[in-house]
Amino acid sequence: MPERPFFERDARQVAIELLGMELHRRINGAHLAVRIVETEAYLGVADRAAHSFGGRCTPRNRAMWGPPGHAYIYFTYGMHHCLNVVTEPEGVPSAVLIRAGEPIEGIELMARLRKRGADPAHELASGPAKLCQALALDLGLNGTDLLTADELWLERPRQAPRWTIRCGPRVGIDYAADWKRRLLRFAPAGHPHVSRPPPDRPLRRSRPVDDGFGPA
DNA sequence: TTCAAGATTTCCT
């Protein structure tokens, strides 16, 4: 399990390093887990696409301002939940949206938790709201400390996957002016469990957190 | 006080 300093960093770096990590959930004695395969970084008060843009602090997004390594789960469109991992030190409101996961444990229960039920495995958690549905995540787990909770936690895989990570623009933020062009979405090249056609730009080795748009 | 839009998904045409 990653330690607190892992999360206390730039959201872009955390977003990249969360790929391949396992997200575990215990519910009513059952054990569910997915391998994280798609993330997006949301960069604090300057990011027009972030809930924290302009220094906004509301009852909904309060967890973003809290200590790193906690869950920020929000309700949207009147019917969906989305899971984020809070990054940067307390008081710096940035987070990583977990957009998709590959089911690795409790697949049958996940299928039951999904409303559609009969989805093939690669569609059980291929989207931020689908992932929350498959893992039974809702506002009751908002603010959960992922380093200490029994119901929701992260684990490093026994063997780190040798993926080629690609980046691209974030999804569903057309309103965010220039920020919609920034390359803050990350996924393994060609991975079948991502939410939509995957990002296709290579990360530059010389600048591992380069988003193609210059420094934050 | 009212309204429009959203870090989405699903169903219908």
Added chain:
DNA sequence: GGAAATCTTGAAA
């Protein structure tokens, strides 16, 4: 391809 579902938030009136 388009619309519905329907809570939260910020902006307009």
